[in-house]
Amino acid sequence: MTGSAEDAHRTAGQLATLLIDASEEAIGVAGGHSGGIYLRSGTPGLLRLAVLAGLPGPLFRPWWRMHVDRPFPVADSYRLGVQVVLPNATETMRRYPQFAAGLPFQFGSLYVPVVGGGITYGVLTVLRPSAADAAELMHHRDRLVVLAEDLGAALLRLENGRGGPLVAWDGEPVCVRPPGTRPPAGRAGGFAWDPVTDVVTVDERLPALLGVPAEQFGPGVHALAQALAPADPSRVLAALRETAAGRPPPLPLYVRAEDEALRLVELWSPYAAPSPPGTPSGAHPVRGFVVDPGPGAAADAAADLLPDGILCLDRLGVIHYANPRAAQLLQRPRAELLGRSLWEGVPWLNQPTCEDHLRGALLSPDPVRFHVARPAVEGAVPPPEEEAGGTPYEGAWLDVCVFPGPDVLACTFRPANRVAEAAGLRPPAEPDETVPEEAPRAVSLAPLYRPIVLAIALTEAVTARQVAAVVMRELLPAFGGRRLAIYLLQDRHLYLAWENGFPKGFLAPFEGVGLDAHLPGVETLTSGRPLFFDSMQQLTEAYPGIPLDATRGARAFLPLIASGRPVGSCILGFDVPRTFSTEERAVLTALAGLIAHAMEKAQRYESEAALARGLQQALLPRRLSAHPQVDTAGRYLPGTQGMEVGGDWYDVVEAGDGLALVIGDVQGHGVSAAATMGQLRSAVRAFALGDRPPDEVLSGINHLLIDLDPGQFASCCYIRLDPVSGLARAANAGHPPPLLRHPDGHTDVVDLPGGVVLGVDPHARYPVTELLIEPGAVLALYTDGLVERPGVDIDEGITALRVALARAGASAARPGRRPLAGVADRLTAKARHTADRPDDIALLLATRRVAARNHRRGGSHPLHPPTPT
Structure with missing residues (x-):
């Protein structure tokens, strides 16, 4: 194995250990019964469930993958970087109806992003009993936040370590038993196996637990398998070899000893991730522990006499007790039930309807009852009460009750023929592609929800x-x-x-x-x-x-x-x-x-x-007013949600011997917003052509919007620029502040003391601020769609745009060139390639050319600070 491969394996093992430990600790600190960690994957925009603690993985397969743009709490927590607290089913349905419809059970849940060094690696989640409101879970959330911060720091160190690959998860989830069901230390023993040297080591408790001398574990894996499961060593041997190949079993193994007692064998590899290229097959070291569930002969003997079928499952869905009546009703030998998962021991229960009921029992505290159709089994002998006058046995309906507990689930089975007949139900046949049209059909494959x-x-x-x-x-x-x-x-x-x-x-x-x-x-x-x-x-x-x-x-x-x-x-x-x-x-x-x-x-x-698009295109300027000493560039991108069009607009209008630069945003979307935008734009042009001062322009369109009474308001920024002197006079009505990139590259947010949005207060005043635009400087006006994202403070978006303008505007005013359009394209590039834009985007850029002649002050001069007038 090469050094890089060894490093990759070591990192993968450390990653699995970190995630398992964190998920188990999270369940404890949040008072939950199950939880897990979603991690980013090698596929952009896709999260994968890396660890699932306290729930059977196969039963929750639909949730193994999660796209970050889905309307689910995990996706929101990852994409927006927020903590999501859902105290109960009512709040879950209100905020995340798709998620609640898929898991319509009484439980609460918490989701905390795992962040390290500014990198969001995934989401830590815990499922727990319902609470009355979110306030009851704040203490649990705070403890989860601390745990997620520690995990994020550990993942960052792991990623930055020598030879460490990108921290991501692309395999199936590792399923582990919840920490509350771990057996006492005195009832468990551990072992390790190195498949390269075939050396087995055991701790001092394992020989006593199994009742065999330490030397019987011998020099190799065959002796280990024989000691662990004398009644079925081949099954354990196969699991050991699969684990050594990097494919540990998703569930613990229950094996039967010579005295018929059940033992639990849990296996894992420190390198649970897929093998890097060049790794020898089956070279992963294997670790495990063996658990003796303890004496239960008296309880088993009593349950063996009950008239109902009884199964006992752990929270990973593995059967560790079945009475004879259960074996009879399910038509499966007890030896094929014990130590196997429910869907492995009873394959015909592996259908969405049954899975949905089992998920309900695992996620909520209330018992679950349902009826299931048992298919006919070739050669099976039905229970006596199901024989009916010698007619051929074709299957039956069973009444199933599942009683959830913190560590185990108890299932009871009893015949339900009369109930099924009263409901008009008919038991199904075994699925077969050749079954004729009139044959009995399998129950629906589609879950009821x-x-x-x-x-x-x-x-x-x-x-x-x-x-x-x-x-x-x-x-x-x-x-x-x-x-x-x-x-x-x-x-x-x-x-x-x-x-x-x-x-x-x-x-x-x-x-x-x-x-x-x-x-x-x-x-x-x-x-x-x-x-x-x-x-x-x-x-x-x-x-x-x-x-x-x-x-x-x-x-x-x-x-x-x-x-x-x-x-x-x-x-x-x-x-x-x-x-x-x-x-x-x-x-x-x-x-x-x-x-x-x-x-x-x-x-x-x-x-x-x-x-609406046609109306808006007709209302937006086809050509911006030009001036020999000023370059301008505008961009408009419609939103991709809702009506896709809205009330954002920009314009450049001749105003006396200067230019009026204006940008605005009418609240809402659709034809109404576009129509209102057209009326305001026409009014602004009329005021600008009359070379009215900026404060009068905003006051005038404020009164116009109030008189029109469209039930909408608008924001606007109006700047009157003298191209020769560079003097600009600006007024603002509730609009995001402009940005100004100086010729040396330094970029500022221009603080304009403005008034309220238009259309609200007929007495509103809009103070005017003076600033100087040097030759080569770039002035940027924009709407909030370019800088605002759900869950993120708008100031962060403005800062990001300011940095982008500083980088993109280096050549905006070079003589003989018109590169301002390229700057506009670069500033909107990310938004253009974003499929999910919740709002419209408008951008207007203006610059005075460096080669301008006949300006009143030759050369460049320092920018005067904004001066209110």
Whole structure:
């Protein structure tokens, strides 16, 4: 192994240890029952769950990855650098409805960003019992903040260490048992194994715990596996080798000793991250400890006699007790249940509906009860009460109760045939691609809350593209789909609005097809009926000659109809054949209605947005007034949220023998804001052409806005510049202060003592301030969209713009060149490449040329301080 690889492994091991220790300590200081750490990944904008303590990882797989722009508390904490405190389910639903719909349980949560040296590495989170309000959790939050600060400093040291790689996480989360369930020291023993030398070392407690002499652990891993699990050494041996290869098991192992007692074996590697190139296979040292759960024979014997099936799980979902009745009802031998996770021991429980109930039991303190359909198992003998006159056994419904505790979950099972029959339910068959249409179907693959999640997400989507992205993100994963196409109706033809997953060019022949075409995407809309095809064979039988892609999977064609009006059609594609249960068909049909309403709303929005954009473009200046001694440059960027257009404007107007530089911002967005902006801009031009003083200009448009009474207010900065002398007279009405870059590069924030925003107070006064603009200096006027971000103080944004102007304006006024436009482009470059702009942006730059002639004061001179008049 090379030195750099060794350093990388050492750093990876240190990272895993830091994160595990911090997550466990966080649960303790915040009074929680589970928690974890999200860390940045190698993919920009993507966080990954690095450590999950106190919860089974597979059960929370949908939350392993988190994009920083999602409306979730983890994303907000990371992106905005803020602490998020959600004391209960009510507050969670109010602030984060999508998150609450996905985990609709009674719990509170805290989220604290992990920052070191100005670098945000991730988010520390803890889930805990509900509280009445946020005030109850402030003490816990403060302790978490201290812990996150310490972790951030440690991660910074790790990243800056010799040979240390970028601190990031790109693998699956490490799942650890919560600190509260750690056994007493006297009931555990530890060991270590070096796979390179095959040397095993044990502490003094392990031989006594296992009841074997120390020398029996022998020279190699085979002897260790035999000592740990005499009844099943191969399983432990395989886990040891996987851990040595950098893939430790996600859950602890429960193994059975010769006396039938259960023991827990937890394995980990100090280098739990993926191996760097050049690392020998299976070279990671392995550490572990063994736990004897303690005497429980009397309790087990009593539970063995109960008429209900009983399972006992730890908080990672591993079964460590099952009575004979549970094995009988679940139709699994006890040996295949004990020591395995619930979804490994009982595979048919691995379905979203059951997972949702188990998540509820793990996250909230109340018992959970539900019914689950047990599929028929070939050759299984049903319990006596389920035999019915010799009829073939096809499965049954079970009544399941889960009782959560701080360390374990107790599950009871009992037959529920009568309850199921009363509800009209029928037990399912084993899933099979060849099951005929009339065969019993598996229960729905879509969680019951999925329509709620989709509906909430669609309320935030305003364009057709955003609607399609929500469907791709929220709908397809719930049903196992991989392909999506959305067609919208226009002039009795269907046009492709969005596609994902289909081969390049495959959908081109279907573009613009008429409503008389014999195609499933057309006929689902004209008939108003969804069409489901379990395989490509069914599709070709119904539509001979239809072009097919290379997959043999299923297809669903859904009509998009909103309030009786046809909008378009939606195609869902699956890579493998599958059946659609009655429940799934009903859910998909209902979801198609939600999508249709969202698409119709998006079409209305885009029509209004196009009108507003056209109006605004007509109102913004096509050409700025020019002067031989002054260069100007303006930029306008519409917001990408809401109506996309607003009331920001700028202008340069001839004012006597000078120039008026003006910038303003009308509150709000849409056609109304653009119209108000047009009226104010016209008024300002009229005042400026009359060469009125700046204070009179602002007072005049203030009265105009009050008389118009549009229910809006506006900010404005007005500067009258004499190009020859460089004297500028400025007035400000609640607008961000201008910036001035001096010829030597020093850049100031110009402090203008201004009045209130326009349209509020008819008696408002707007004092005038004088300043001197030297040749070669750059004056910058801007709206708050360029410097304001949610959760960040606007002063920080102004400071960042001031620094950027100092760097970008070096050649703004060189003779014979017009580089000011390039400066404007550089100052707005980051905003142009930001897909999520919550507000409009306007920027106006002005500079006096160095080569100016006939100015009243030859050469350059020091800037006079601003002087109020």
